[in-house]
Amino acid sequence: xxxxxxxxxxxxxxxxxxxxxxxxxxxxxxxxxxxxxxxxxxxxxxxxxxxxxxxxxxxxxxxxxxxxxxxxxxxxxxxxxxxxxxxxxxxxxxxxxxxxxxxxxxxxxxxxxxxxxxxxxxxxxxxxxxxxxxxxxxxxxxxxxxxxxxxxxxxxxxxxxxxxxxxxxxxxxxxxxxxxxxxxxxxxxxxxxxxxxxxxxxxxxxxxxxxxxxxxxxxxxxxxxxxxxxxxxx
Amino acid sequence: xxxxxxxxxxxxxxxxxxxxxxxxxxxxxxxxxxxxxxxxxxxxxxxxxxxxxxxxxxxxxxxxxxxxxxxxxxxxxxxxxxxxxxxxxxxxxxxxxxxxxxxxxxxxxxxxxxxxxxxxxxxxxxxxxxxxxxxxxxxxxxxxxxxxxxxxxxxxxxxxxxxxxxxxxxxxxxxxxxxxxxxxxxxxxxxxxxxxxxxxxxxxxxxxxxxxxxxxxxxxxxxxxxxxxxxxxxxxxxxxxxxxxxxxxxxxxxxxxxxxxxxxxxxxxxxxxxxxxxxxxxxxxxxxxxxxxxxxxxxxxxxxxxxxxxxxxxxxxxxxxxxxxxxxxxxxxxxxxxxxxxxxxxxxxxxxxxxxxxxxxxxxxxxxxxxxxxxxxxxxxxxxxxxxxxxxxxxxxxxxxxxxxxxxxxxxxxxxxxxxxxxxxxxxxxxxxxxxxxxxxxxxxxxxxxxxxxxxxxxxxxxxxxxxxxxxxxxxxxxxxxxxxxxxxxxxxxxxxxxxxxxxxxxxxxxxxxxxxxxxxxxxxxxxxxxxxxxxxxxxxxxxxxxxxxxxxxxxxxxxxxxxxxxxxxxxxxxxxxxxxxxxxxxxxxxxxxxxxxxxxxxxxxxxxxxxxxxxxxxxxxxxxxxxxxxxxxxxxxxxxxxxxxxxxxxxxxxxxxxxxxxxxxxxxxxxxxxxxxxxxxxxxxxxxxxxxxxxxxxxxxxxxxxxxxxxxxxxxxxxxx
Numbered sequence: 001x002x003x004x005x006x007x008x009x010x011x012x013x014x015x016x017x018x019x020x021x022x023x024x025x026x027x028x029x030x031x032x033x034x035x036x037x038x039x040x041x042x043x044x045x046x047x048x049x050x051x052x053x054x055x056x057x058x059x060x061x062x063x064x065x066x067x068x069x070x071x072x073x074x075x076x077x078x079x080x081x082x083x084x085x086x087x088x089x090x091x092x093x094x095x096x097x098x099x100x101x102x103x104x105x106x107x108x109x110x111x112x113x114x115x116x117x118x119x120x121x122x123x124x125x126x127x128x129x130x131x132x133x134x135x136x137x138x139x140x141x142x143x144x145x146x147x148x149x150x151x152x153x154x155x156x157x158x159x160x161x162x163x164x165x166x167x168x169x170x171x172x173x174x175x176x177x178x179x180x181x182x183x184x185x186x187x188x189x190x191x192x193x194x195x196x197x198x199x200x201x202x203x204x205x206x207x208x209x210x211x212x213x214x215x216x217x218x219x220x221x222x223x224x225x226x227x228x229x230x231x232x233x234x
Numbered sequence: 235x236x237x238x239x240x241x242x243x244x245x246x247x248x249x250x251x252x253x254x255x256x257x258x259x260x261x262x263x264x265x266x267x268x269x270x271x272x273x274x275x276x277x278x279x280x281x282x283x284x285x286x287x288x289x290x291x292x293x294x295x296x297x298x299x300x301x302x303x304x305x306x307x308x309x310x311x312x313x314x315x316x317x318x319x320x321x322x323x324x325x326x327x328x329x330x331x332x333x334x335x336x337x338x339x340x341x342x343x344x345x346x347x348x349x350x351x352x353x354x355x356x357x358x359x360x361x362x363x364x365x366x367x368x369x370x371x372x373x374x375x376x377x378x379x380x381x382x383x384x385x386x387x388x389x390x391x392x393x394x395x396x397x398x399x400x401x402x403x404x405x406x407x408x409x410x411x412x413x414x415x416x417x418x419x420x421x422x423x424x425x426x427x428x429x430x431x432x433x434x435x436x437x438x439x440x441x442x443x444x445x446x447x448x449x450x451x452x453x454x455x456x457x458x459x460x461x462x463x464x465x466x467x468x469x470x471x472x473x474x475x476x477x478x479x480x481x482x483x484x485x486x487x488x489x490x491x492x493x494x495x496x497x498x499x500x501x502x503x504x505x506x507x508x509x510x511x512x513x514x515x516x517x518x519x520x521x522x523x524x525x526x527x528x529x530x531x532x533x534x535x536x537x538x539x540x541x542x543x544x545x546x547x548x549x550x551x552x553x554x555x556x557x558x559x560x561x562x563x564x565x566x567x568x569x570x571x572x573x574x575x576x577x578x579x580x581x582x583x584x585x586x587x588x589x590x591x592x593x594x595x596x597x598x599x600x601x602x603x604x605x606x607x608x609x610x611x612x613x614x615x616x617x618x619x620x621x622x623x624x625x626x627x628x629x630x631x632x633x634x635x636x637x638x639x640x641x642x643x644x645x646x647x648x649x650x651x652x653x654x655x656x657x658x659x660x661x662x663x664x665x666x667x668x669x670x671x672x673x674x675x676x677x678x679x680x681x682x683x684x685x686x687x688x689x690x691x692x693x694x695x696x697x698x699x700x701x702x703x704x705x706x707x708x709x710x711x712x713x714x715x716x717x718x719x720x721x722x723x724x725x726x727x728x729x730x731x732x733x734x735x736x737x738x739x740x741x742x743x744x745x746x747x748x749x750x751x752x753x754x755x756x757x758x759x760x761x762x763x764x765x766x767x768x769x770x771x772x773x774x775x776x777x778x779x780x781x782x783x784x785x786x787x788x789x790x791x792x793x794x795x796x797x798x799x800x801x802x803x804x805x806x807x808x809x810x811x812x813x814x815x816x817x818x819x820x821x822x823x824x825x826x827x828x829x830x831x832x833x834x835x836x837x838x839x840x841x842x843x844x845x846x847x848x849x850x851x852x853x854x855x856x857x858x859x860x861x862x863x864x865x866x867x868x869x870x871x872x873x874x875x876x877x878x879x880x881x882x883x884x885x886x887x888x889x890x891x892x893x894x895x896x897x898x899x900x901x902x903x904x905x906x907x908x909x910x911x912x913x914x915x916x917x918x919x920x921x922x923x924x925x926x927x928x929x930x931x932x933x934x935x936x937x938x939x940x941x942x943x944x945x946x947x948x949x950x951x952x953x954x955x956x
Binding site: 009139209 | 373466555649650
C-alpha cells in the first residue's frame with residue numbers, strides 16, 4: 001500500500017501527513033511534486049494542509065491548476081482514494097471533485113484549537129474504523145472553513161450520506177455553539193457521491209499519537225489502509 | 235540620516251574624502267544603534283556567553299546550543315517595535331519573517347515562534363486597533379509559513395501607549411554543524427536569492443533607532459511588506475541548498491538590506507566583496523544604487539557559494555520558483571566595492587563599517603522618579619472589603635486574563651511537535667525520533683524594571699528559568715530583547731546598564747549563557763520613554779519528555795502544595811495596578827541562590843514522577859495562580875479548597891504578593907513524603923495548602939466562587955476589549 005502526499009508550493013502539513021502515514025502507521029509513503037503529471041503506482045493520494053500558492057486569490061484556487069491536479073482528478077475518476085485535509089479540502093472544492101465552497105470563518109479570524117466532531121457515516125473507505133455517532137476530538141487550524149452549498153446540493157449531500165463529520169458537542173449533540181466557523185449543517189467533512197474522495201477541515205495527522213493529546217485521527221488512516229488491503233485481497 | 239556631526243567628521247577622517255550619497259547611506263545604517271549597537275555594545279559584554287553546550291554564542295545570525303545526538307537548538311529573539319507602531323499588521327508580520335530567516339540561515343529548520351507583546355491601555359481604541367493588527371500580522375505570517383507559534387506573553391500598561399513592543403523569538407532544530415554567515419573563499423560568487431528588490435523599507439534601521447513622534451506616521455514607507463508564501467519557499471530552498479555542501483556562507487537580508495548582509499559577511503571572514511548591483515532583480519525601474527543598497531525588501535538571502543557550483547545551487551532555487559542571481563564575488567582586499575554596471579557606486583573598507591562603529595560609554599544618572607516611586611507604601615491603602623470581588627477584578631485584568639483570544643489565532647500545532655500547548659508556563663515540543671523535549675518561554679516585567687532596573691533584570695531571567703523548571707526542563711540558554719528608551723538620556727542609560735547588570739548576575743548565578751539577542755533603544759513617544767523592558771526568551775531541555783508537568787489541576791483529591799514562601803511584597807504588583815491603578819512601590823526582591831534551589835526541587839519532583847501539576851507564581855501572586863490552576867486543567871476546570879498561611883501578613887499581601895521563587899504544585903497524597911524529602915534535601919520551604927476537588931475555588935473563609943464565574947471573567951477579560 002503506497003500513499004502519495006502532494007507538495008504544492010506553500011503546503012505546510014505535507015511533512016506531518018508523511019510522518020503520520022510512514023512513522024505512525026508504518027505504511028509506504030512518498031512526496032509528489034506539484035509539477036508531476038502522473039500519480040501512477042499510488043493507492044491513495046493525500047492533499048495536505050497549508051497555504052498553496054499563498055492562497056492569495058482564494059484558498060485552493062490556484063492549486064487546482066497545478067499539473068498534478070489533472071492526474072489526481074483522473075485517479076479519482078478511476079476510483080482511487082483521495083483525502084484532502086484543510087487546504088487539501090479547499091483544493092478539492094475548487095477542483096470540482098467535491099461540491100460547494102468555503103467562505104471565511106464566521107468570526108473572520110483564523111482558529112486553531114481542538115474541536116469535537118461526530119462521525120455521521122462509517123460506511124466509507126475513510127471512516128470504517130469508527131463507530132457510528134462516535135465523537136472525535138480533532139484539531140482544526142484554518143481561516144476559511146465555513147462550508148457553503150446551495151440548498152439543493154445540501155439536501156442531496158444529506159440524503160446521500162455524504163456528510164461524514166459534523167462539528168458537535170463532546171456528547172455528540174449538534175449545536176451552533178459547537179460550530180467553530182459557521183459551516184452550514186455543521187459540516188466538517190464531506191465525501192463525493194462515488195465514495196472515494198474525502199475532504200475534511202480537521203487535521204487527523206495532528207491527532208494520531210497519544211503524546212499530541214489525541215489519537216482520534218488515526219482511524220482515518222487505519223480505515224484507508226484496511227480498505228486498500230481488502231480491495232487488494234479481492 | 236541619523237548620524238551626528240561628530241560621526242560625520244569621523245567618516246571624513248576615515249575615508250580622507252567626502253562620501254558619496256550611497257556611501258553615506260551605508261555608514262548611516264551600519265552605524266545606527268540597530269546594526270552597530272553603538273550604545274549597548276560595551277554593556278552587552280557583561281553577559282556570560284560561554285557554556286559547555288554552547289556551539290555558537292552572539293555574533294552570528296543566531297545562537298546554537300548542543301542537545302546531544304548530533305542535534306542542536308538554534309534561537310534568537312528580535313524586536314519589530316517601531317514598524318508595528320505605525321503599520322501593525324505588516325510591522326509584526328515582517329518581524330516574524332526576519333527572525334525566522336535568522337534561524338534557517340544557521341541551517342536549522344524553524345520549529346517554533348513565540349511572541350512577547352507590550353501595549354498601552356486596551357480601553358484606548360488605538361491600542362485595541364494596534365494590538366489586533368499585530369496579532370493578525372503574526373498569525374497571517376506565521377501560519378502561512380508552517381511554523382507554529384507556541385507561546386509568548388502580552389502585557390498592557392499605559393507606559394506603552396504610543397510605543398508598543400513586538401518581540402518575536404524563533405527556535406530551530408539543527409542536525410549537524412551550523413552554517414556560517416561568513417564570506418569566505420576569495421573568488422567565490424555571491425548570490426542574491428529570493429524576492430526581488432523594491433523601494434520598501436529604505437532606512438528601516440535608522441527609523442528603528444530614533445524616537446517616535448508626531449511625524450512618525452510619515453515613516454510608513456520605511457515599513458516593509460511581507461510575503462509569507464515566498465518565505466516558505468525560501469525556507470525549503472535554502473535548507474535544500476545547504477544540504478549540498480556548496481554553500482560557504484549564508485545570511486538573511488534584514489535591517490539595512492544588502493549593505494548590512496554583505497558587510498557583515500565580509501567582516502566575519504576578514505574579506506572584501508565586489509558587487510554589481512545592476513544585476514539585482516528589481517521590482518520597479520529607476521532605482522538608484524542608494525535605494526538598492528538600503529532597500530529592506532523582505533524574503534531575500536545572500537549566499538556565498540563554492541566557485542563552480544553556482545549552477546547546482548541556482549537550480550534548487552529555480553525549482554522552488556525563486557530568483558537566484560550572481561551579484562558579485564568575494565575579494566581579498568577587505569573593501570566593499572559596489573558597481574552599478576560600469577560606474578563605481580561605493581568603495582568603503584569593510585572595517586570602517588564594522589569595527590570602526592563608534593561606541594559610546596555614557597554617564598548614567600538615577601532617575602528622579604525612582605526614589606518617590608520606590609518609597610510608596612501600599613500599607614496605607616485599605617484592604618479590599620470583598621475578596622471575591624478582588625480576585626475577579628484581578629482575573630479580568632488583561633494582564634492576567636486568558637490569552638486564548640491571541641493564541642487561538644496562531645497555528646500552534648503544525649509540524650506535530652507541540653506537546654504542551656500555549657496557556658501553560660512554557661510550551662513543550664517533542665523532538666521527533668528521540669525521547670527529548672524542548673521547553674520554550676519568554677518573560678520580562680517592565681513594571682518591575684521601571685521600579686528597580688537591577689532587580690527587574692534579574693527577575694526576567696529567573697522567572698523564565700522558573701517557567702521551564704515548572705514543566706521539568708533545565709535551561710540551556712537564553713536570548714533577549716532589550717527594549718529601552720533613548721540611551722542618550724542619562725536616566726535611560728542608567729536603567730539599561732542596571733538591567734543588564736541584573737540580568738548578567740542572574741545568568742551567572744543560574745548558569746545560563748546568553749547566546750543571541752537584540753537591542754531596541756529609542757522607544758519613546760514625544761520624549762516619554764517606555765518602561766525599561768528586557769524580555770528574555772529561554773529554551774530548556776527535557777531529557778525524557780514523558781517526565782514533564784503542565785500547570786492545570788488534573789483531577790479531584792490531589793494535595794495542593796506551595797514550594798517557597800510568601801513575603802510582604804505587593805510593590806509593583808498586578809494587584810496594586812488592577813485594584814488601585816498604581817504602578818508604584820518596590821518590586822519583589824530576588825534571592826538567586828534560593829531561586830536555584832526551588833527550581834531544582836520542582837525539576838526533581840517532576841523527574842521522579844511525583845506531580846500532577848506545577849505552576850510558576852507570577853503576576854497576581856498565590857491566589858491568582860490557584861485560580862489559573864483551577865481553570866486550565868487538562869481534563870476541564872477543577873475546583874479547590876485551600877487555607878493560606880498568613881505568617882503575620884495582611885490578607886491581601888498573603889494572597890496577592892508577588893514574592894519570587896515560588897511554584898504551586900498538586901500531587902497525589904501518597905507522593906507527599908517523597909516531595910518533602912526533596913524539599914528538605916534542598917532546603918526549600920513548602921506548605922500544604924489544601925486539596926483539589928469540587929466546583930468552586932474556596933480560600934479560607936474569604937473567597938468562595940463557582941468555577942463557572944471564575945471562568946467567565948477570566949475568559950472575557952482580554953477578549954471583551956477586542
